[in-house]
Amino acid sequence: MGTQKYTFVLVDDSDIDLLINKRFIELSELSKDVYTFTESQPTLEFIKTNKEKLTDVIFLIDLQIPDMNGFELAEKLTLQNPAFVEKSKIFILSSSIDLEDKLNAANIKNIEAMLSKPLNMNTLLSKLEPVLAK
Amino acid sequence: MPKPHINLLYIDDEEANLNGFKAEYRKEYNIYTTTSVSEAEEILAKHEIHIVLADQRMPVMTGVQFFEKIRHQYSEPVRILITGYSDINAAIDSINKGEVFRFIDKPWDNDYVRTAIENAYDIYKTRKELRERNTELQKAYDELDKFVYSASHDLRAPLMSILGIVQLSELETGNSNQYLKLIEQSVHKLDKFILSIIDYYKNSRSDFHIGAIDFNKLIGDITESLNFMPGFSKIDFNIHINQVSNFKSDPIKLRIILSNIISNAVKYHDKDKVKSTIDVNISCTSKECSIIISDNGIGLKDGEKDNIFKMFFRGNNPNSGSGIGLYIVKEAVTKLKGSIDVESNQTIGTTFKILIPALD
Secondary structure (H helix, E strand, O other), X not given: OOHHHOXXXXXXXXXXXXXXXXXXXXXXOOOOEEXXXXXXXXXXXXXXXXXXXXXXXXXXXXXXXXXXXXXXXXHHHHHHOHHHHHOOEEEEEEOOOOHHHHHHHHHOOOEEEEEEOOOOHHHHHHHHHHHHHO | OOOOOOEEEEEOOOHHHHHXXXXXXXXXXXXXXXXXXXXXXXXXXXXXXXXXXXXOOOOOOOHHHHHHHHOOOOOOOEEEEEEOHHXXXXXXXXXXXXXXXXXXXOOXXXXXXXXXXXXXXXXXXXXXXXXXXXXXXXXXXXXHHHHHHHHHHHOHHHHHHHHHHHHHHHHOOOOHHHHHHHHHHHHHHHHHHHHHHHHHHHHHHOOOOOEEOOHHHHHHHHHHHOOOXXXXXXXXXXXXXXXXXXXXXXXXXXXXXXXXXXXXXXXXXXXXXXXXXXXXXXXXXXXXXXXEEEEOOOOOOOOOOOOOOOOOOOOOOOOOOOOOHHHHHHHHHHHOXXXXXXXXXXXXXEEEEEEEEOOO
């Protein structure tokens, strides 16, 4: 299986959720390279410095991160690294049930989908695998 | 019963009418008079006029036309038209169109005018109260909106974490202790949010309960209730309370204020510093109380200082809370008629200065 080459970047202000999601991804054997961030700035810097080395990155971004929301971070990522984001996949992950957020997700073209927390094996496989297979 | 202070504006082209009116009522009401439309508008702009009386027959414009002219810009004063019998149709028409509240026919009966003025003032007062209620209601609606949005996230987030942990632990064996620890953290997080909502409710809905404040006991209770917090045992508390006389305020609101600020100081202590300190200095007379709480914690980032008291503002920090604590603090300080200031930077730490007057 070629899926191991994918790199996951998780951004979430909750340490607990980062830990859970990282472990899920490890158990799913989708990837061993999982990077976690609690803030947006370090995420942007990490991508800026490492984008040459990273390929096929899958972002799971929480809707509520401290200094900006997940959509804004997705937008910044795209703006700063257009070619890189073109080859990456961005998912917004949230426990929010607010409809407006979900509509927003549908309207922003670089965001693949909106995933509900908790991330579980079924969500991961059903939502991520079709994307990975492309 | 003391008479309310009623401000009247009376416009009439006949000076004699104005003078007669003033002579009769000047002891009861605060009266402005003029013969000119433009001067009338100046008076309306400068003073809080409750009731406007206008003569119908004036050379430049009729009373009804005058009311039409001012009713949009000055919608608050209640309008009374003074007219002779021959203008009765104009008066009826203007009442039906809602331009005037009453009309008084000339020559007027003094008691009738008095009743008309008092009734008009009642209308003015009622409308004003209604506007104030509406503003309060709008604020409550806005808060409720924000609350529902925030609750959908903040109440669900810890639950979804727990659900995730449970699902994860079903896939793995042997790690259950670590997962239980994570569940415990999530439960505390959720509980804290619920407690802060209860605080908010107590603060905004409940009446005042004024009582004598014993700051030694209050601070002791608060620090004791916080000792479960991570890192608490490593923090040095320096508490100086100088309370020589009896100080009265609302103990519930004071507890909300102090416990939120002190628990923030504990939560945001700087793990990189060798020694974490929280200084509490309280100095109290029977009239006023000054409370200064300083920590050498991680401090606020640029631009955060202006926003920390806003509802659901969350600092730029991975551990930031729900954004409700300091909002409640600010509301509580305002209710106690006090003031709160914050000084903070990322090297020294944060200082909150609170001044609270004594309440009876």
